[in-house]
Amino acid sequence: MTSVWENLTVDARDPARLARWWAEALGYQITTERPDEVEIRQSADRLPGLVFVPVSANKERKNRLHLDLRPADQEAEVERLVDMGARHVDVGQRDVEWTVLADPEGNEFCVLRPKRG
Structure with missing residues (x-):
């Protein structure tokens, strides 16, 4: 089962x-x-x-679980989400191919590059 x-x-x-x-x-x-x-x-x-x-409490720490989004155009999607109220955040990701954003309440999520071939 x-x-x-x-x-x-x-x-x-x-x-x-x-x-x-x-x-x-x-x-x-x-x-x-x-x-x-x-x-x-x-x-x-x-x-x-x-x-x-x-x-009732505000978010205090980095999420232990988050969503990964894979748009057709990473740059355009990051711009769209930021225009909607997301913000760039640093969770210690260093130099990576994805962008880490946070929603309006601070929940982190990643915007990935399109899949290759």
């Missing part, structure tokens, strides 16, 4: 705002919106989703 990956849960000070930001970033849609959780997915019947839940 195996499990099915249903969701990745994200703690958020403002779940609705952060869910909307990620929905725009990923081209997802909001599938559930309640005071205790907001879920986004590519489509209502497609897994996995991202679920944003309220917390």
